[in-house]
Amino acid sequence: MERRIFGIETEYGISYVPDQLGPLGPEEAARILFKPVVESWRSTNVFLPNGSRLYLDVGSHPEYATAESANLRDLIAQDKAGEMLFADLLNQAQDTLEELGQQGRMYLFKNNVDSAGNSFGSHENFMIERKVEFAKLVRSLIPFLITRQIMVGAGKTHPTGPEQWGSTPVGVAGEPSFSFSQRADYIWEGASTATTRSRPLINTRDEPHADAQLYRRMHVINGDSNMSQTTTLLKIGATDIVLRMLEDHFPLANFEVKDTATALRVVSHDLTGTARFELADGSFKSALEMQRHYLSSAHKYIEQHGTHREDVPYILDLWKRALQAVETGDYSAIDTEIDWAIKKKLLDAYIARGASGYDDPRIQQLDLSYHDIDPDRGVFNVLAKAGRARSVVSAEAIEQATMVPPNTRAKIRGRFIAAARAAGEQFTVDWVHLRLNNKPQFNLQCKDPFESHSDEVQMLLNAMRQTTAEPWSPPFI
Numbered sequence: 404m405e406r407r408i409f410g411i412e413t414e415y416g417i418s419y420v421p422d423q424l425g426p427l428g429p430e431e432a433a434r435i436l437f438k439p440v441v442e443s444w445r446s447t448n449v450f451l452p453n454g455s456r457l458y459l460d461v462g463s464h465p466e467y468a469t470a471e472s473a474n475l476r477d478l479i480a481q482d483k484a485g486e487m488l489f490a491d492l493l494n495q496a497q498d499t500l501e502e503l504g505q506q507g508r509m510y511l512f513k514n515n516v517d518s519a520g521n522s523f524g525s526h527e528n529f530m531i532e533r534k535v536e537f538a539k540l541v542r543s544l545i546p547f548l549i550t551r552q553i554m555v556g557a558g559k560t561h562p563t564g565p566e567q568w569g570s571t572p573v574g575v576a577g578e579p580s581f582s583f584s585q586r587a588d589y590i591w592e593g594a595s596t597a598t599t600r601s602r603p604l605i606n607t608r609d610e611p612h613a614d615a616q617l618y619r620r621m622h623v624i625n626g627d628s629n630m631s632q633t634t635t636l637l638k639i640g641a642t643d644i645v646l647r648m649l650e651d652h653f654p655l656a657n658f659e660v661k662d663t664a665t666a667l668r669v670v671s672h673d674l675t676g677t678a679r680f681e682l683a684d685g686s687f688k689s690a691l692e693m694q695r696h697y698l699s700s701a702h703k704y705i706e707q708h709g710t711h712r713e714d715v716p717y718i719l720d721l722w723k724r725a726l727q728a729v730e731t732g733d734y735s736a737i738d739t740e741i742d743w744a745i746k747k748k749l750l751d752a753y754i755a756r757g758a759s760g761y762d763d764p765r766i767q768q769l770d771l772s773y774h775d776i777d778p779d780r781g782v783f784n785v786l787a788k789a790g791r792a793r794s795v796v797s798a799e800a801i802e803q804a805t806m807v808p809p810n811t812r813a814k815i816r817g818r819f820i821a822a823a824r825a826a827g828e829q830f831t832v833d834w835v836h837l838r839l840n841n842k843p844q845f846n847l848q849c850k851d852p853f854e855s856h857s858d859e860v861q862m863l864l865n866a867m868r869q870t871t872a873e874p875w876s877p878p879f880i
């Protein structure tokens with residue numbers, strides 16, 4: 404599929420660290436965080452005028468789902484806009500805490516594991532055509548998803564080393580270590596409709612958020628949340644290219660693995676990329692061998708079919724450099740572009756200056772602080788400001804994305820929401836539907852996510868005397 408709709412959902416970790424007074428549980432902290440949202444929208448589950456969805460699900464992980472984007476730069480700007488919106492809510496929560504007499508700090512982390520060892524996710528959404536044989540596409544994509552973590556993982560320290568996994572050695576038990584991925588240890592199977600208990604790589608629940616006759620949504624749930632924009636670009640961009648090859652039946656080796664959970668853990672904990680795991684046909688392959696095959700196939704495919712997105716040459720180049728870095732152990736060519744390498748460089752520098760190792764509490768703290776979304780305190784953000792993390796979109800584009808939807812169906816939704824709010828109309832929206840609660844005749848479906856204009860919505864806006872939606876800024880900024 405040449406054109407595609409993308410979306411990223413991110414669950415954030417929340418914590419409150421008291422100075423003196425008693426602690427605040429994550430659920431209460433999340434409630435305080437969402438106070439301005441509830442005051443302004445009377446709900447903890449809202450679609451914003453930038454087309455995104457901001458919500459607090461069961462449990463206490465605030466979530467931001469980007470608006471549907473048709474290109475990767477819009478997607479990255481939307482993803483980063485989510486961090487900005489939450490950073491702003493965090494500031495306000497801090498004020499509320501002070502008013503309540505609580506002396507302490509609230510934190511939001513864009514990572515995937517909390518201190519109690521619970522995992523939470525970052526989900527990627529890729530629109531695909533219904534006519535493609537879904538089960539086959541899923542089966543063929545899984546080996547790529549298992550091994551791509553060596554390029555796009557967010558990196559994680561393990562103070563007591565990796566847990567031993569079956570008979571497969573993945574590092575030395577008890578010895579502090581570093582892995583490519585945050586999330587790999589928490590995924591149990593290839594594909595299923597489950598999201599929590601036996602968490603799969605791909606969620607196969609059939610909810611296309613589009614015309615179900617024409618489309619499906621590939622819902623990848625095993626990825627790490629990325630701080631680095633270039634890592635997100637590689638993660639989504641390389642997966643898009645592999646999906647294109649599979650959709651076009653471009654010849655790719657069959658790397659179906661024997662045991663998904665084992666393969667994921669072996670790959671994540673082996674920084675050489677060379678540890679082999681068993682495939683379904685009884686042969687053994689390493690992550691590097693498999694990724695080299697995907698990359699060389701991608702080059703051939705792009706030579707034949709052309710670059711379909713402006714960033715494809717960069718994506719292929721970063722993909723190549725990431726594999727070379729893993730192969731040689733020299734990370735200097737990627738250590739401003741790939742999350743795990745940016746993080747590892749920082750941690751290793753601290754260890755070289757005297758920290759005792761990956762189990763040192765200061766190193767543990769740095770590992771966590773890398774994901775702190777506060778613009779001035781978060782370690783990744785501080786590195787980025789110092790020019791040590793490359794970006795894809797400008798700070799202005801990110802700020803704009805907190806208010807302006809991408810040029811897709813999200814634009815229709817965003818204008819509808821802004822206009823209905825300005826006119827004081829009660830409304831109900833989801834990814835597909837737009838409704839005015841008190842005018843049941845206005846009950847619209849937008850089943851084509853590529854469509855950025857709707858005559859019906861335009862008429863409605865006219866009726867609400869909002870031919871152009873007013874410039875809007877989030878009421879909680």
Ligand SMILES: Nc1ncnc2c1ncn2[C@@H]1O[C@H](COP(=O)(O)OP(=O)(O)OP(=O)(O)O)[C@@H](O)[C@H]1O
Pocket residue numbers: 408409410411412456468469470471472528529530531610611612613618619620621622834852
């Ligand atoms: N047609 C589409 N194809 C691909 N992605 C889409 C499409 N429509 C919307 N999306 C994206 O899918 C994501 C949906 O997020 P949401 O959190 O609502 O997830 P969900 O999987 O539907 O439900 P939940 O998280 O509540 O289980 C968003 O990032 C959105 O941009």
Ligand SMILES: [Mg+2]
Pocket residue numbers: 412466468
């Ligand atoms: Mg979701």
